Amino acid sequence: MSKDSTPVGAAHFAYIAEHTTREDAFLGQLRAAAKAAGLPEIHIAPEQAALLQILLKLRGAKHVVEVGTLGGYSAIAMARALPAVGRVRTLEIDSKHAEFARSWIAKSDVKDKIEVMVGDARNLLAMMPAGATDAVFLDADKEGYVDYLKEALRILRPNGLLLADNVLAGGDVVKKAKQSATAKAMQAFNDAVAATPGLRSIIVPIGDGCLVGVKD
Numbered sequence: 001m002s003k004d005s006t007p008v009g010a011a012h013f014a015y016i017a018e019h020t021t022r023e024d025a026f027l028g029q030l031r032a033a034a035k036a037a038g039l040p041e042i043h044i045a046p047e048q049a050a051l052l053q054i055l056l057k058l059r060g061a062k063h064v065v066e067v068g069t070l071g072g073y074s075a076i077a078m079a080r081a082l083p084a085v086g087r088v089r090t091l092e093i094d095s096k097h098a099e100f101a102r103s104w105i106a107k108s109d110v111k112d113k114i115e116v117m118v119g120d121a122r123n124l125l126a127m128m129p130a131g132a133t134d135a136v137f138l139d140a141d142k143e144g145y146v147d148y149l150k151e152a153l154r155i156l157r158p159n160g161l162l163l164a165d166n167v168l169a170g171g172d173v174v175k176k177a178k179q180s181a182t183a184k185a186m187q188a189f190n191d192a193v194a195a196t197p198g199l200r201s202i203i204v205p206i207g208d209g210c211l212v213g214v215k216d
Ligand code: SAH
Pocket: 042, 043, 044, 067, 068, 069, 070, 071, 072, 073, 074, 075, 091, 092, 093, 094, 097, 119, 120, 121, 122, 139, 140, 141, 144
């Protein structure tokens, strides 16, 4: 048994990216167009997309809810891992982001699998039925994560997947003093996840940290 993780630095992450399923041309074009349109460059990385796709396929997920659409990059990636009847409902507060995402989803091979819902995720999640979602991916405002966790645990079915981006907060989650609001929010979220009975979870340290949990 090995108690210690192998130290992983920038060269190892480059190696990991080189040995992980690559981004396809369409998603590369979406990223470039999103940048040209002035959207922030905060889509998930290709290796995070691969991790989400693998987990959704293993889960056999059909009903996926995403919190934070931006340009539709992660929604399209996730939709591609679902069966023909699968659906991603993705929630976005910014109408400019939602409009960009809708236009690229319409051009994609998964246009019939994704629904963009515009509004504050707090309100949109509250309207969703309990126990009917196979996977939830949190990737919106970090101050909302603790509230989104409660709603995610409510809407997930037994054995449902809880996924969340940015749980390392750029590395700042291990800082004790002078944390940013984002780091404090992520510490609160990670603490709440760790304290949730009936949730098995791990932080996978790719990208800015990917929380993977399974509800009992
Ligand atoms: N998942 C996307 C990136 C999302 S970036 C991808 O990987 O491609 C975070 C997004 O969350 C932004 O578009 C932002 O406008 C949105 N957001 C912020 N606060 C929100 C809220 N309260 N409800 C819904 N979306 C929100």
